Amino acid sequence: MLEKIDSIEQFDEIVKKESRFYLLKHSLTCPISHAAYKEYEKYANENQNMPTYFLAVQDSRPLSNEIAERFQIKHESPQAILISNGEATWNASHWKITNKALLNASSVTQ
Template identity: 35%
Template sequence: MNWTRLTDATQLDQIKEESTEQPVLIFKHSTTCSISAMALSRMERNWSDAAGIKPYYLDLLANRSLSAQVAETFDVQHQSPQVLLIHNGACVYDASHMAISFQMLTQAV
């Protein structure tokens, strides 16, 4: 799984644009949370590049304000851990905690 790090608010416009070509995943991860670590591990174990989803990784502790911008930009409530699936510029699926599932992501595409 090849993560692209989400570290700057300018990337949000890029993500919206990319999502018109292929779905984009944003994984919001808290590096100090065991539930977040478990959700990340499960996602990485089940990931398949064949699904055609581009994955972005947001470290919540290093980028707190950016996490709030993600929630506002895509009109979702902030959670941690959280995945957002962006397609055609909008969030079409989001899940948090143990509801994070690669299978559910692929069904939402």
């Protein structure tokens, strides 16, 4: 199940609570982001053992910027990031965000 987050505080709690999870930076106005969101949603529905979160960049710019800075990953939207033990271990953007890519990344970086 996808859970929307909006604040740095929420994100910090997730990092403390979850050993591994995905985060999607999603643009509410971009058709490419919409397609990536659908792929992310499909992955989340089929892999419910992996926590999946997303943020809407228009609503959560400070959080989006904090994640880019903290993990030294240039901001892109859409952008999927796999976080393991507080470290970003994989990321992809735009058309590279597919159910298959998410599945492969989560199985490779265990």
